[in-house]
Amino acid sequence: MKNKLKQIFLIFIIALLSLSATGCGKKPSPVSTTNIPTNASGKVEIFTWRATEYEDLFRPYAGVFMESNPQVQIWYDQQGLKNYEENTTENIAEDFKPHVWSIPVDWLPDNQKKLVPMPDGLLGENTRSVDVIKEKILPGGDNDIYDSIIFDNQVYALPFTVDTLAIFHNRSLFRKALERWQQAHPRVANSEPSEEELRVTKLLTGPPKTWNDLLELIPLLTVRNGDQIEQAAIALGNVDNIRNADDIVQLMIYQNGGDIVSDGAEKMAVFKSSKVKENGELFYPAREALSLFSSFSDPTKANYTWNKNMPDSVEAFTTQKVAMVIDYPSFRNELVEKYANLYQNLDMVPISPVFQVSEEDAPVNFASFSVETVTNAAKAQGKVGLAWSWILGYMKTPNSQAITQTLLRPSPFKSITEERAKQSYGSISRQSLTARVTYKRHHVEFDALFNKMIRDVTENGQPIDDAVNQTNKLIDDLLKKP
Structure with missing residues (x-):
């Protein structure tokens, strides 16, 4: 796919109209760009890459950020998912771009070494970013949303929305x-x-x-x-003609009381495990899920x-x-x-x-959702603080409220979602409060193995327990793979 790099220019009168509509009229504090390389026009460039979201949503926020930081130029590239991860990895390896990279949340573990966590102090003097983010972002079911963006007690990403099935x-x-x-x-x-x-x-x-x-x-x-x-x-x-079939089966496993991957530092596949009912009877959540799904x-x-x-x-x-x-x-x-x-x-x-x-x-x-990250390309060019400040500019609470309201999708912010959940139309927002997220390593292979398990049961006639035990071992090996 031929990428068309789009510079976000904002004419002042359009900015005024947009700002009143989105609630982002308050200028953010200027960000220091001392000793950061500039282009031929004397601008410090921030390249933002996204796969599927909408450029128009970011125009007003980019305009406000650039007005407060006239030495900064925001560039936006909407690429589509095809070869997105591969193209980005090659560019980051050359310390080139992007500086801000939006990716699916289940790509994070595979790409952690390419990313730079949010520095402390950006969300207030003498504050730890992880403490503030845990206060503001939805925890999700079993704290899965926290756990999906925080590694080694550092914030590596911010959710753009929290989409649930x-x-x-x-x-x-x-x-x-x-x-x-x-x-x-x-x-x-x-x-x-x-x-x-x-x-x-x-x-x-x-x-x-x-x-x-x-x-x-x-x-x-x-x-x-x-x-x-x-x-x-x-x-x-079925798998091949049903979008999100693997996510649906994982949802069913969680709903039956099971887990996909264990908590803790050492990750293990655990979906073959049994659970005990209140009456003491053993049951197998994955077996129950696949049995119903395949029926x-x-x-x-x-x-x-x-x-x-x-x-x-x-x-x-x-x-x-x-x-x-x-x-x-x-x-x-x-x-x-x-x-x-x-x-x-x-x-x-x-x-x-x-x-x-x-x-x-x-x-x-x-839940499955995109997250905002800062890459090693920003680190190589001394732009980490600037890149994270740009993310925080369009992700702050009133802006998230406006963006997610426009998209009719749940906000990742606890205060917004809890308020929307009280409304008669808030049923989808309420789901975000109890959303599970599956940890994945080698996410392409992980998804392929899970889909193969479903296909083996629904089309190839493999007994459910055999398919579950075999796939559990293969995914367990995958989680241990470097």
Whole structure:
């Protein structure tokens, strides 16, 4: 992909309009650039590389930062994920760029040696950055969000948002399912609805809250023509035509009380481990998760609704071949941008909390998000403090509130998310409070092994315990690999 480096210029009158809209009108304190190399125009350059986020969001914040630091020029490069990690690694090795690098959170352990932690004192005189960040950023479930960005008691990254898996559903297909049921079960004239009709009507008012509710919905939403599935209830049960299949299975393992990788300094794969129920009975969270996940593509099971011949889950959703998909809040933006004929704005995309095991138990969710980091290229050029100050400029609380509100995605800041969680529309923000994050080393191989485990069960007929034990060993070896 040909990269187009884009310099962020901000005309003053546009800046005034933008600043009032975003709440970033207060100037940050100038940052010293003494002894930092400059370009031919006498400017200290900060190169910011991102994969998928939007340049327009950063214009006002770059404008404010450059107005306060007229000796600084911010450059922005939106590259896309293809070869993103490889291209960046090559540039950092040459001490060239970028200085600020946005990456998926599960890339952090593999790239820690390429990064420079946030210096102490940037968030207040005589303050330790790790103490302030722990105070302000969401901890997540089991402190996973903290643990994903803090290594050796130093802050290596800041989350841009905290995206959690959620349910997207097609309201029209739910309405049609209710109409089909009512036509097949006509009510006697002037009679009250039966208990069964009330149950079905309640089920089809929106996406289910628990996995058991989902199982009740499967036959209502699935439309078959003989052995062929014409419309699926939900995209679950395979790997290759379901986006985020590995994340979904990991979520299910966490929800069953399991873990993927152990805590502590020495990381080990632990998802093959057993747990003990309150009644003393042993059970295996990964076995339970894979058994349920694979059942959705098993023609011998009652909840069969998907198979490998179905289109990609995104295509299936946009062509009304599936009633529900599990994806991240960023999927809303994708739907509005690529399928404007179906969704004119973000508010038109129904999004709901992901299924839980029980409404009574504490919810368990799964997060994947991008983080902001500073690279060794900044260190080589004496720009570490400046680069982190630029990140803190657009990541401070009011700016995060404006950006995440524009994107309709959860903020990483505790104060914002806790406030939004109190609102009637705050269900997705609430999920961030209990979000788990999986630690990965050699993340490409890690993901490939996890996907292979699912594929071996769902398509190749391998017994679940064999697949889990084999993959647990392979990932354990991967975690120990230099």
